[in-house]
Structure formats: C-alpha cells, structure tokens
Amino acid sequence: MGAADHKGKTEPHYHGHRDRLRDRFEAGGPEALQDYELLELVLFQAIPRRDVKPLAKDLLGQLGSLWAVATAAPARLVELGVPRNAAVALSAIGAVALRMSRQQLLGRPVIGSWQQLLDYCQGAMALEPVEQFRLLYLDRRNRLIADEVQQRGTVDHAPVYPREVVKRALELGASALILVHNHPSGDPTPSRADIDMTREVAKAAGILGVTVHDHVIVGRGSHASFRALGLL
Template sequence: MDEADTRGDAGQETPHYHGHRDRLRSRFLERGPEALEDYELMELVLFAVDPRRDVKPLAKKLIDTFGGLWETVNAPPEKLRGMKAGRVALKTDAAVAMVRAVGACALRATRERVMKRPVLGSWKTLMEYCAAAMAHETTEQFRLLFLDRKNALIADEVQQRGTVDHTPVYPREVVRRALELGATAVILVHNHPSGDPTPSRADVDMTREVMRAADAVGIVVHDHVIVGKGRHTSLKAQGLM
C-alpha cells in the first residue's frame, strides 16, 4: 500500500507511514538485519534524514542507482547530493553525511577485525576488507599492508592514488615506509576500476621491482593482490612472483 497522510482524531495530519517506521524498527531489533531487504535497511538510515515523509521511494532509488547497499553508502558525496524520489531528497551535507557514515562505520569495523592479527589465519577476512575498501573505487589505488615478525598486520596505508588505469608506484618509498614502521614483510594491494582483476604486464614488472628493493634490506613481499568487482587475483597464487 502506498503511504499517504491521513487525519487523526484531533484533525491533525498523521503520516500513515509512522506505523510503517515503527514496524520496520521492531522487525530489525527483534529479528535482526536478515529480516529486512536492503532497501529497508536504507530506509532506517533515511528516517533520520527526513522524519516526516515517506523515504521508501528514495531508499529504493538509491539501491537501484548505485547497484547495491554497499555501493550506496560508499558513493561519492557529489553523486549522492541531490538524489530525489517522491518528496524526499538528499539536499544537505548533513543528509549526505548520514548515508556516508554508515559505509565508514562498516569499513572501519571490518578493518578492526584484521588489525594486529596474523594475516595467514584471517586471509579471507583480510581480502573482504580490501574488497570493501577498494573494489568500488573509480580510480586506481595502491595499498600497503605492513606485517611484523609474527605476520600480524601493524599498518594499512594507501601509498598512491592514480587514474582509471594506472597508479605510480615507487619501490624505494615502499621500503622506506616499511623500515619506518619496523615491518618485516608487506602485502601489496591495488584495485582495477574496470572490475577485472587480471594482472597486467606492468603489474607483474612493478611487483618484481618492489621485491628486489625490499629483498635488499631483508623485507619480504608476501603477495600482490589485485582487487576487482566481486573477485580478486593473487600474483603469488598465479606464480607471477
């Protein structure tokens, strides 16, 4: 049923969807997020954006426009701003920040699950974090995961940002930063905005250059992972390093 305003006993307009909001909140709290569709979770976020109007059309439009819940909460602010459906729009910085904050919280919580832990025992979680952080970037990003002697992740840093198909990488900077942090090993990670994580010749050559520079000071390059949309490729597993 479409949600429309009705008049209460006192003659004041009472939004019919207030009952919908209460039911949605109760279902979420009692049965968990699995009981809600993605657009319904987005509705919960948008309730705070507009407490008076029906936000369901905008929630559905956001999911359809950006291709999913994660893509929506991590969409660039300039693309979120002005999105409108029905009588509700993301007009203000506060509204856009509300949506983006959900993505930031989710990403930071995932990052906390892998920091200070041995990466070999949490490889799947680490790859999930890298995918969440990088798979939907529109330009290439070169990330460094620094490890200690126990192969625990001690730092996660984006060293370079590039264009849609290229990121400049400086092996000496990789080594310098590893030495500053006291790291004994590093994992290289970068994304392919095209969505295809197949390594290029330039990817392989760059990896070997970093390995040579790192080996000279006793630092191990464990892997170079390329993140695409929905999948990733390990150069080590491919026998390319």
C-alpha cells in the same frame, strides 16, 4: 489514508510503515529486512517528514548495492536526490563500517585472517573510480601493523615507487608486505605493468630483508593473487 488523531488531523501514511519496519528489525534483526528496508531505517533518522522508500529503492537501483550507497561520496548522493544531512549520515555509516573492519585486522596474523583481509580490501577499494595502491605492513609474526594508501592515480594507473615502499617498511620496522591495488574496470587480471612493478618492489625489498608475501588485485566482486597465480 493515515489514522486521524484526536484533533482530527491525519498522520502521513509512512508513519505506520516506519513503526512496523522498526518493530520487524527489533524482532527479527537485519535478516528480517530487505536491503532497501535497511536503508530506509537509516534515512528515517535524517529525513523525518518524507516517505523514503522510493528514495531507498532508487539509490540501490542507481548504485547497485548497500555498500556502494554507504561508500558513495556525499556529493554523489546529493546528485541522486539525497538531502545533504542524510548524505553525510550514509557516508559516515560506510566509514564506520570500514574502520571497524580494519580495526578487527590490526594486530592479527593475516594468514589466519585471509578471507577477512580480502573482504576488507574489497570494501575499501573495489568501488574506487581510480586506481589506488595500498600497502599492508606486517611484523615478524605476520601481524598487520599498518595499512596505508601510498598512491591514488587514474582510471588505469597508479604510480608506484619501490624505493618509497621499502623506505616506509623500514620506518615501520616491518618484516613483510602485502601489496594491494584495484582495477576500476572490475577485471582483476594482472597487466604486464602490474607484474613488472611487483617484481621490482620484491627485488628492492628483498635486498633489505623485507619479504613481499603477495600482491592482490581487487576487482568488483573478485580478486587476483600473484602468489596463487605463480607470479611471485
């Protein structure tokens, strides 16, 4: 039972829980809270009159991680019982986190920020339900000047057109490229089609003086680098 106020009314039991959770976060930072508790803090703001702990735990159980919750489409969150305003708020947090990560990379040499680049690509693409083909354009000093999604495809294919890849590189004045795409299956192992496509792009780019540094395939929690595998 909650504590009675001066009018004899009883506060819902979760009011004290919310205050305690906020106090723990302020005192100990995010490391003081479990994932579902961090999710609760966000849900508090959008759902003021409800115990959101069961919802937070259910979302993590259904989707698997904080990142999966924050990057899920609002419609999917609504399907899982999240009110529309809270679903939009959660998705906005994911979008902000991803955009901040990209802004940290733009203008920086990717060689010195390789793990950060991989983390960004994992966040942006690993949970995509269909294949997405992303191009990272670099200047002469290997600084990232643009990050663009060229194609979205099906669960196992995204069409790639070498001519369009090279054309865009020339438009941006890029000297080098990194190709990135995801495998929705979660297994980043390159397919024969992936290998052939990469060689076609590298050949077309090389003719015009644009270098393909790498092709990274993103899986769920893992990746494959063509350069590291000796495929490029």
